[in-house]
Amino acid sequence: MIHRIDPESSEEFSNRFDVLVRLLSEGTDQAVLRQVEGFHHSDLADAFGLLSGSLRKRLLDLVKVELDPDLLFELEDHLRKEVTDSLSPKEVAEVITEMDSDEAVQVLEDMDELEREEILSEVPDEEREDIQVGLAYPEDSAGRRMQTDFVSVGLNWTVGQTIDFLRDEEDLPDEFLDVFVVNEDTKASGVISLSRILRSPRPTLMREICDETQVIVPASMVQEEVALLFEKYDLTTAGVVDADGRLIGMITVDDVMEVAREEFEEDILRLGGVGEETVDDGVLQSSAKRFTWLLVNLGTAILASMVIGMFDATLEEMVALAVLMPIVASMGGNAGTQTLTITVRALATKELTPYNTLRTFRKELVVGFLNGCLFAVLAGLITFFWFNHLNDAPMLGLIIAGAMIINLVVAGLAGVALPIFLEKMKIDPAIASGVFVTTITDVVGFFAFLSLASTFLL
DSSP states (O other), X not given: OOOOOOTTHXXXXXXXXXXXXXXXXXXXXXXHHHHHHTSOHHHHHHHHHHSOHHHHHHHHHHXXXXXXXXXXXXXXXXXXXXXXXXXXXXXXXXXXXXXOHHHHXXXXXXXXXXXXXXXXXXXXXXXXXXHHHHHTSOTTBHXXXXXXXXXXXXXXXXXXXXXXXXXHOSSSXXXXXXXXXXXXXXXXXXXEEHHHHHHSOTTOBHHHHSBSSOOEEETTSBHHHHHHHHHHHTOSEEEEEOTTOBEEEEEEHHHHHHHHHHHHHHHHHHHTTOTTOOTTOOHHHHHHHHHHHHHHHHHHHHHHHHHHHTTHHHHXXXXXXXXXXXXHHHHHHXXXXXXXXXXXXXXXXXXXXXXXXXXXXXXXXXXHHHHHHHHHHHHHHHHHHHTTTSTTHHHHHHHHHHHHHHHHHHHHHHHHHHXXXXXXXXXXXXXXXXXXXXXXXXXXXXXXXXXHHHHHTO
């Protein structure tokens, strides 16, 4: 079946989903299955996530009889677990046997070891060996992401031999764009695209036309670095080698796009302090995932309040200070978050290196000072006209201006320094940077503003 995907597909999905919900509520099994046939497997995976528990269970009972491997792979992790829990180990094994090895690994990697072993015992020997190769490598490594099905030929093969091999060999990947050229020790010597093979004369040796400047990925390489290589060198395929340099698999661009999406989502969630929470999580799950960072925020808020408490006498003397104080802290927090976002992204994409770290610090120092001066003028003027009924209005404007400059400069420096420090300590900057940068700007903002007021006003 051909599924047309166009700009109106989201509206079309909504209409089909509404019909599916109605049929699941009051329709026959045959009517539901006919409606399901109209869904692309990716859209059906989305539909699973949107259905309520009872309707999802009914749909699962219907589709699991002949479960589409593509559907199982496309499901979110928690939904996939719900599906696999409803199947016997033999049924799960039958489904993952039809998958590429990298997809099968991703389905199995989140299961506990006993459940995984029960399923693998039902998988045919050849497919089981390929899956176990991927599972043997660390999570989030190239070895976990690679598919062990690839096409390789010898250096001395001719184009004619290669074409005949591709036509006659039955045990080849369903889809591939490149053919790897290996030496006698199965070490990668080059790669050649299918288009070039088809355009070359049959007597031509593969060693003469293969690209020897290929990008080879160690199986132990972190998947984020693999994604950066694909972006940097415009790759569609990369060979994966073991510790001895032998070609053991390949990674394709669709795998890398999935990695990029996962890393983006992970960083966004971690910056918000919610871990791996999804909209389908229950109340207790969501509460538990948010509790840790809320507790950290409580501690940092108390620290900022302690700084304010040091100047309680000052605040009692002039209520206007309490009115203006949040402005300084808020501006510093926003400026720090801006710098932090740029720095975390630069670290993730390897744009920030030891060679340009000092230059980045200088840049943020100047940017913080420049913006600090501009907003100091604005905040000072606003304060002067706002509190012009006070005799100390001019001095109050100068004090908030000075505190604004100090806090924005500190915010810029903290937004660079903290992520770099956390990465040196082997802590993900996306997890912890935000709350600490905000704390620094709050503490510095309050302290600078109130200490200047205490010195020059009271």
